[in-house]
Amino acid sequence: MEENHEVKLRVRVSANDVHYAGNLVDGAHIMKLFGDVATEITIRYDGDEGLLRGYENVEFLEPVYGGDFLEVVGKIVKVGNTSRKIIFEAFKIITSSNDVNQESACDLLESPILVAKAVGTSVVTKDKQRKTDPTGFEPAT
Numbered sequence: 779m780e781e782n783h784e785v786k787l788r789v790r791v792s793a794n795d796v797h798y799a800g801n802l803v804d805g806a807h808i809m810k811l812f813g814d815v816a817t818e819i820t821i822r823y824d825g826d827e828g829l830l831r832g833y834e835n836v837e838f839l840e841p842v843y844g845g846d847f848l849e850v851v852g853k854i855v856k857v858g859n860t861s862r863k864i865i866f867e868a869f870k871i872i873t874s875s876n877d878v879n880q881e882s883a884c885d886l887l888e889s890p891i892l893v894a895k896a897v898g899t900s901v902v903t904k905d906k907q908r909k910t911d912p913t914g915f916e917p918a919t
Contacts, residue, residue: 785818787811787850788871796844803842808850808894809833812866815852816900819864823854825908828862828900836896840870847872849890860901868894 789811797804813830820828842848849869856863869890875883 783819783823783854785815785822785852787815787818789848789850791842791844791846791848793844801843801845803844803846805836805838805894808838808842808848808868809836809896811848811850811868812852812894812896812898815850815866816864816898819852819854820862820900820902823862823909824902824906826902826906828902828906831861831899831901833896833898836894838894840891840893842868842870842893843874845874845884846870847884848893860903860907862900862902864898864900866894866896866898867892 791803791807793801795803795807797807812833816830817827820826847870849871850866851869852864852866854862855865870887870893871890872884872886875885877883
């Protein structure tokens with residue numbers, strides 16, 4: 779898929795993002811990251827930030843903790859006149875080793891862990907669309 783149809787964002791979850799006991803991060807933080815990915819996708823595709831209209835099929839699959847590193851991916855799967863349907867996935871790629879003798883030790887995960895996924899729709903009104911897609915876009919499957 780062409781680069782303007784898929785966006786990857788890597789971020790470390792900060793201690794400031796912890797919301798619950800046990801260093802647990804709330805799902806709303808991941809939703810914010812999905813929104814950031816949607817914004818970048820519409821900028822790349824349309825030349826405008828657009829507006830994330832809504833989500834469907836949101837699933838939180840595994841816990842996320844302060845200190846984890848996430849890779850958040852979004853892909854356009856359907857394009858309408860003004861709407862862009864996007865699938866989102868968030869993967870944990872690095873996590874704390876929880877070694878009490880080495881508080882800063884972290885582990886690179888052999889396989890990324892899918893922690894959340896969703897489908898969203900972004901809208902860019904015709905008057906805001908500044909780009910035409912030169913790539914002959916084919917939706918992801």
